[in-house]
Amino acid sequence: MTRLSVNINKFATLRNARGGNLPDLIEVARDCERFGAEGITVHPRPDERHIRYQDVLDLKPVVTTEFNIEGYPSREYLDLVLKVKPDQCTLVPDPPDALTSNTGWDTIAHQDFLREVIAALKTAGIRVSIFLNAEPGLVAGARSAGADRIELYTGPYAHDYTRIIADEKFRKDNFEDTFVKTAAEATAAGLEINAGHDLNLLNLRYLKTHIPQLKETSIGHALVCDALYYGLENTIQLYKRELTGN
Numbered sequence: 169m170t171r172l173s174v175n176i177n178k179f180a181t182l183r184n185a186r187g188g189n190l191p192d193l194i195e196v197a198r199d200c201e202r203f204g205a206e207g208i209t210v211h212p213r214p215d216e217r218h219i220r221y222q223d224v225l226d227l228k229p230v231v232t233t234e235f236n237i238e239g240y241p242s243r244e245y246l247d248l249v250l251k252v253k254p255d256q257c258t259l260v261p262d263p264p265d266a267l268t269s270n271t272g273w274d275t276i277a278h279q280d281f282l283r284e285v286i287a288a289l290k291t292a293g294i295r296v297s298i299f300l301n302a303e304p305g306l307v308a309g310a311r312s313a314g315a316d317r318i319e320l321y322t323g324p325y326a327h328d329y330t331r332i333i334a335d336e337k338f339r340k341d342n343f344e345d346t347f348v349k350t351a352a353e354a355t356a357a358g359l360e361i362n363a364g365h366d367l368n369l370l371n372l373r374y375l376k377t378h379i380p381q382l383k384e385t386s387i388g389h390a391l392v393c394d395a396l397y398y399g400l401e402n403t404i405q406l407y408k409r410e411l412t413g414n
C-alpha cells in the first residue's frame with residue numbers, strides 16, 4: 169500500500185495572505201485525515217513563508233495518521249523536530265531562499281553531515297527519509313548515511329511526463345534508467361521509497377504502476393489547486409484512487 173500524505177503548505181500560504189487564521193490549519197489537517205489522507209506533511213522554511221514553526225507544534229497533538237516534517241537540517245529545524253518527534257523527517261538540501269525544493273542530496277559529498285544528523289534523529293525514534301535525485305549512484309551513500317528511506321524527487325518526472333509516456337528512447341533515458349533503477353537500487357539496499365514534488369492527477373498512476381514498492385507519496389501544490397475545483401474531500405479520494413488503481 170502506498171500512503172497519500174497531504175502536504176498542507178499551500179493552505180498556510182492562503183492563511184498568511186490575509187494575516188488571520190483562515191483557513192485554520194488544525195481544521196485542515198483534521199479534515200484531510202477525515203477525508204482519507206494517510207499522512208500530513210509540512211515543510212517549515214526558515215522564512216516561514218507558509219508553515220510556521222508554531223504550526224508544527226500546534227499540529228503535533230492533532231495529527232493521528234503519520235506526521236512528516238520536511239526541511240533542511242538546520243539547528244532550528246533539528247530543535248523543532250526533536251521537540252515534536254514526528255513519525256518521519258524528510259531532509260532536503262534547500263537553501264533558505266529556495267523558491268521550492270528543486271534537487272536532492274549529494275549523499276557522497278555530504279555523507280558525514282547526513283550521517284551525524286540522521287543518527288541524532290533516529291536516536292529520538294524518528295524515521296528518516298532523505299530527498300534524492302533519481303540517480304542510482306546516490307543510493308549507496310543514502311544507505312551508509314543511515315537513512316531509513318529515500319524520497320525520490322519527482323520534479324523532473326513531472327516536467328517530462330508527456331514525453332516519458334510517448335517516446336520510448338526518452339522514457340528509457342529519463343525514467344527507466346533513472347527513477348526505476350534508483351528505486352530498484354534502494355530496495356536492494358534495504359531502503360524504503362517515498363516520492364514527491366509536482367505529482368498530480370495526471371502523472372501519479374504511471375509512477376505508482378512502475379514503482380509499485382512506493383511506501384508514500386507526499387503531494388501538496390497540485391492537490392490544493394485541484395481542491396479549489398473539485399473540493400478537498402473529493403480531491404483526496406481522486407488522488408487515493410490513482411494510488412490504488414481503482
Ligand SMILES: CC(=O)[C@@H](O)[C@H](O)COP(=O)(O)O
Pocket residue numbers: 175177178211213238260267268269299364365388
Ligand atoms: C520537498 C518537496 O518537494 C516539497 O515539500 C516542497 O518542498 C514543497 O515546498 P513548497 O510548498 O515551499 O514549494
Ligand SMILES: NCC(=O)COP(=O)(O)O
Pocket residue numbers: 175209238319363364365366367386387388389390391
Ligand atoms: N515532498 C513533496 C511534498 O511534500 C509536496 O510537494 P508538492 O506536491 O507541493 O510539489
